[in-house]
Amino acid sequence: MATIRQLLGAAAPVCVSCRDCALKPICLPAHLPGDEARALEAAVERGRHLPAGATLLRAGEPMSALFVVRSGSAKRYSVTLDGAEQVHGFVLPGEAVGLEGFAGGHFTCEVSTLEPLSYCRVPMSKLEQLMERLPGLRREILRLLGQALEESQRLRGELAQSDARGRVAHFLADLSQRLARRGLSPNEFRLSMSRADIARHLGLTLETVSRALGTFKREGWLRVRARDISVLRPDALAALGGLPA
Amino acid sequence: MATIRQLLGAAAPVCVSCRDCALKPICLPAHLPGDEARALEAAVERGRHLPAGATLLRAGEPMSALFVVRSGSAKRYSVTLDGAEQVHGFVLPGEAVGLEGFAGGHFTCEVSTLEPLSYCRVPMSKLEQLMERLPGLRREILRLLGQALEESQRLRGELAQSDARGRVAHFLADLSQRLARRGLSPNEFRLSMSRADIARHLGLTLETVSRALGTFKREGWLRVRARDISVLRPDALAALGGLPA
DNA sequence: AGCGGAATTTGATCCGTGTCAAGTACTGAC
DNA sequence: GTCAGTACTTGACACGGATCAAATTCCGCT
Incomplete structure (x- = not known):
């Protein structure tokens, strides 16, 4: 997936707005009406980078923000009592990370980068404020969670069968x-x-x-x-x- | 789990409010402030029943409402292309059903009763209206989804290991x-x-x-x-x- | 209580994966 | 380019669980 880094990362190294982002058709604001997308944009912290093998977030840490990967890829996993790694999945650009955090206000799995990675952050405090007045965003976050749930169940079925x-x-x-x-x-x-x-x-x-x-x-x-x-x-x-x- | 039916169902056959419900400490309104709980209560349709072996909801059906099981138990499953049944899980009293529906506005798995079952329903239209003005309810629904997601992933890990x-x-x-x-x-x-x-x-x-x-x-x-x-x-x-x- | 069909248990055998052990190919550093 | 370390492939073997088959228990029905 060096390709991912090259095409989506290097090609657009510094995005100032979601409008110009290469991930626009896939990312969070894709399904939002224009005014809501603008309001969300204003809350997004962009242009954050991590090297390969770094930790994006850790289990137990308070859910301070919603993360969306911009370029690169990452591994979601948790460590069992006996020290073994359970890999929950792999994160690609345009995908949100840490949604399980909504359960108890803190993340429940580790996410570490598999290659150099850039990402956006939406602080939870701002997200909650925005959800107060943006019905489209509310629906979008619910959709995201529903999708993650559906995906997780589909995969479980696949594993079982x-x-x-x-x-x-x-x-x-x-x-x-x-x-x-x-x-x-x-x-x-x-x-x-x-x-x-x-x-x-x-x-x-x-x-x-x-x-x-x-x-x-x-x-x-x-x-x-x-x-x-x-x-x-x-x-x-x-x-x-x-x-x- | 005839016990479930007896203790939680027959003992309180017709609840008119969440306040009197045996499931109060577990169910949706448990974490809501008093005024929000009252507002939600007004939107809940109570006292619905199904016999054993009936279908509560079907994959593909529009997500008309959020369901919460009151007594009895049910099986969540989907049918694969080759006709096999993938059982996603079992639903107990106080648990919500059909959360994956948030992904695309329609349910994606079948839920059928394993024994006589009673349940409550919150129509989606009302739920969306309520979420507009009740921040606690918003947080609670997100919590519910996050929890389901976390649970599903934990179980997947268990299966894999x-x-x-x-x-x-x-x-x-x-x-x-x-x-x-x-x-x-x-x-x-x-x-x-x-x-x-x-x-x-x-x-x-x-x-x-x-x-x-x-x-x-x-x-x-x-x-x-x-x-x-x-x-x-x-x-x-x-x-x-x-x-x- | 007794009957019939379904659910469950138990047994024998076979195949797919895990495990252990080499051997080979790749990658990054000098 | 070479070297060392790591990642990956390949092979032999053992074991857990699937499969097929039969016996048994349970449960709803008359």
Whole structure:
């Protein structure tokens, strides 16, 4: 996903307004009426950066703001009692982070960057004020949460039902479709996460992930060279992964 | 969970206000200031009933209202392309249903009753009006969604990490704790769902669920007679299921 | 109380993944 | 360019859970 950084980050290094942002069609204000979008814009803190491997937020920390990734990618995870990492998912540009924080006012999982990352921040105090008078924003935040919930449940179902190949296919097809929505090539991309991260996300071991990729390669569905992926048969992957299209 | 029906349903067959409701300490208005709770109460449609095996709501249906179960229990599930049932979870009294609907304005999973069920309804139109002027209610709905999201992710992690015994232990310990919060015995209860439902919820087969219960029984952690469960070692179950206490 | 169908338990076998162990390829630093 | 460290691939084997099959228990019904 160096591509992500290049196309969406470097191409528009300093955005002053959401109007000029490359993520406009995907990001939070996308569904807001003009006046509400302007009001929200005024509350957004832009242009924040982190290097690769940094921590964006930590479990237990008070939910001071809503975060939206602008460029780069990140890993959401939590650490279990016995020290193991549960990877909840991966965050792409235009996606909000830390929504579970609404439950108790503090974040409940760690988010750390997989590559250099830039993001926007909307302080919670301002967000609450805005929600008071902007019905569209209220609906949008609820929509965001609903979507996250739906997505989480869909994924849980996938985990419960599929075998290793199905899970890896789902992961790739899903990533591919999310990249496509961001105007990036759905069939040529570079994974920003390790096999171990993918494995911990899918409830598998890294060896099994590697083997699944191996079989896809042998069957001519993929070309794999380390973290560079070329999807040759997106249809086959989507079908096996239980995704439409 | 006939117990649930008896204690919370039959004991208070017709509630006219949330103030008198047995679920008061758990339900939606619990965290609202007095005036907001009163305003919400006025919008609630109470006293609706369904027999066992009925459908409360269906995927694809417009999200006309927020539902809260009053007594009885239900199963949330969706049907995959190949006709299999994915069980997302089970709903107990005081729990809201259909929150994923906020994503796109219509429900995305089926909910059907496991035993006779009564519920309250808050029409979406009224809910939106109320959210306009009640900041506490706004926060409460966000809290509800955040909680559902957090819960869903925790469960996904559990699925990804645990083996069959761990998952069944988690299921039992979680159910036990939720019953306790409702003032019911956490150690003596009757399951309202079949082994097959539990299995589809946990990503296992019904035989494996049965065997896991068998081993718990043999180890003296449980007494099992069909759907009646006595928990003898709640601590052991919770520990194996990755839950505190 | 007794009957019939469904739910559950129990048993035997097989396959998919986890585990352990090398070996190979990649990446970044000098 | 080379080197060291890390990430990834590949192989052999063991084990947990799926699958198929049968026996048993439970529950609603007459």
